[in-house]
Amino acid sequence: MYKAWAGIALLWAQGGDTLSLWKYEGLLGFQAAQTALTNWQAGGQEQLSFGLQGRLKVSYHQKRTTLSLESSGQYGLLRVVPQRTYRKTQDFWLTVVQYERNLDTAGRWAFSFLGDARTQWTPTYTYVGDSVVKPAKSAFLAPLYGQFSVGVRYKVFSDWTLTLSPLSGRVTYVRLQYLADRGAFGLHPAELAPDSTILRPARKTLWEVGGRLTSRLSITPTSGLKISHFLDIFGSYTQAPWGPVVVSQLQAVYKLKGWLALTLSQQAIYDPRQGKGKEALQLLSAWSVGITLEKK
Numbered sequence: 001m002y003k004a005w006a007g008i009a010l011l012w013a014q015g016g017d018t019l020s021l022w023k024y025e026g027l028l029g030f031q032a033a034q035t036a037l038t039n040w041q042a043g044g045q046e047q048l049s050f051g052l053q054g055r056l057k058v059s060y061h062q063k064r065t066t067l068s069l070e071s072s073g074q075y076g077l078l079r080v081v082p083q084r085t086y087r088k089t090q091d092f093w094l095t096v097v098q099y100e101r102n103l104d105t106a107g108r109w110a111f112s113f114l115g116d117a118r119t120q121w122t123p124t125y126t127y128v129g130d131s132v133v134k135p136a137k138s139a140f141l142a143p144l145y146g147q148f149s150v151g152v153r154y155k156v157f158s159d160w161t162l163t164l165s166p167l168s169g170r171v172t173y174v175r176l177q178y179l180a181d182r183g184a185f186g187l188h189p190a191e192l193a194p195d196s197t198i199l200r201p202a203r204k205t206l207w208e209v210g211g212r213l214t215s216r217l218s219i220t221p222t223s224g225l226k227i228s229h230f231l232d233i234f235g236s237y238t239q240a241p242w243g244p245v246v247v248s249q250l251q252a253v254y255k256l257k258g259w260l261a262l263t264l265s266q267q268a269i270y271d272p273r274q275g276k277g278k279e280a281l282q283l284l285s286a287w288s289v290g291i292t293l294e295k296k
Contacts, residue, residue, distance in 0.1 A: 023057075047079065051290070052075050053288070058070075065100070074091070075121055092120055092284070093121060114147075142174045144172075149214075150167055181201055182202075186239075190202040206239070210239075224256075229248070230249045231247070248269075264285075269281070
């Protein structure tokens with residue numbers, strides 16, 4: 001054990017520059033709200049809600065090589081009295097890993113490898129009054145969307161990069177077999193007999209090959225305001241409809257005072273495999289004012 005601590009001390013003593021190559025950024029926000037009424041003549045509705053948002057980014061840069069890992073998520077619950085159950089108001093998790101190798105001394109062009117995964121934390125149910133209708137419509141890893149791609153990154157300016165990947169892979173994984181058998185989330189459904197019994201269960205995974213364009217923006221337009229945006233456009237060469245599948249994630253944080261901050265989170269997902277017209281578009285917007293911890 002003492003050898004391990006000696007090695008760490010030696011690295012700290014000799015490798016100050018090495019440690020400085022790593023950068024960490026973190027953001028954690030929590031908000032809560034309650035409305036309680038007693039003989040309140042003007043009317044209203046008692047409710048209790050909680051919300052949690054977080055983002056963590058770790059990056060490494062040395063000479064012409066850059067490696068970054070960024071993970072973000074949010075989760076919210078709401079209870080409206082007299083209901084006894086809490087219901088989700090927001091739920092997602094996204095992790096992005098990127099490796100870059102500069103192709104010029106200015107760092108404007110680079111070879112890039114990009115991978116990401118997106119899912120949710122807890123099951124989603126249908127509610128009728130105060131009753132929970134099972135089984136779940138979606139859950140953790142049901143679905144899981146994973147992508148990986150190789151391409152060229154172009155730096156528009158220091159805080160905005162575009163990555164074009166003509167060769168990209170995408171996998172949709174559904175952990176729950178009954179959802180896979182239904183053909184949920186773009187999977188091929190199970191093979192059924194005339195009496196609707198399952199002859200051959202569906203596969204839980206769907207692999208695709210296509211092209212991909214991503215944009216990553218992180219700016220601080222004014223003191224105390226930070227805006228981050230991630231845009232991903234994927235078109236399949238092997239699966240109809242080919243797409244495009246568009247994922248947009250925006251987060252804006254404005255520090256009001258100290259640990260108090262105003263946060264806007266907005267997501268948009270367009271996936272033609274989920275339906276046509278409005279069914280293909282998913283939107284989530286969340287405003288909150290709450291305690292926010294930030295580390296750089």
